[in-house]
Amino acid sequence: MNEQPADACCPPSAEPDLRPVDGPEGDEELAALAKALGHPARVQIVRLLVRRTSCVCGDIVEELPLAQSTVSQHLKVLKEAGLIRGEVDGPRVCYCVEPSALRRLRALVAGL
């Protein structure tokens, strides 16, 4: 079991989101974000991190019916898409959502 404070990472990071929503760049950007969310396990991971019941990789692994290596791969995909961030906390890594990326995704979907 773990007894993490669940609020150790994730500084505010107020990015303005000034890029355009449409055009070819918007297509690529939305496609990349959507592709990262295009797997149920990754959606579930994002939800877990938003709910913030925990943010440690091991806890996420326990919540999913997948091997630890598979969860790590999914975390990597989400991180490369900019949707989450990982902060090293001793031997653990605390993952958290990137609020600006989520806002960006909402803006791009709203711009459809």
Add this chain to the structure above:
Amino acid sequence: MNEQPADACCPPSAEPDLRPVDGPEGDEELAALAKALGHPARVQIVRLLVRRTSCVCGDIVEELPLAQSTVSQHLKVLKEAGLIRGEVDGPRVCYCVEPSALRRLRALVAGL
């Protein structure tokens, strides 16, 4: 060239969207919609259909730098995800977005 009225299809279709946004079903649903949007060409197609400058398959093909068969495949993916609909209009097919699916996607993303 074509001279289509561009408003021949797409009845209102006011669906209530009463299903829950979270939970395992929401994960699968969002993942399926996001996966369908996880390619720039498909994002571009959805945008074209929202702008409604045209809705005929052939016109969509002309807008994209892809072969007709490839565009047809992307249209199939979008249709199977429920994001668009195709109505046969003589030898042509008029595609249009499914507004309820777009609203559903926005609700699911907002529910993250």
Add this chain to the structure above:
DNA sequence: TTCGTTCATCGTCGATATACGATAATGCAG
């Protein structure tokens, strides 16, 4: 019916995704 147009489907190829176990790398405790 026959022809031409429009769109869908088939078959194929290379690239990418997804899963797993095994192993490496990291950090802390002792």
Add this chain to the structure above:
DNA sequence: CTGCATTATCGTATATCGACGATGAACGAA
């Protein structure tokens, strides 16, 4: 340094994706 716990990466096998050309199916016109 040694050992333990945690996470990342590697290697591999299977499945799906994405592209194309070729072909098929449906429809209207002649």
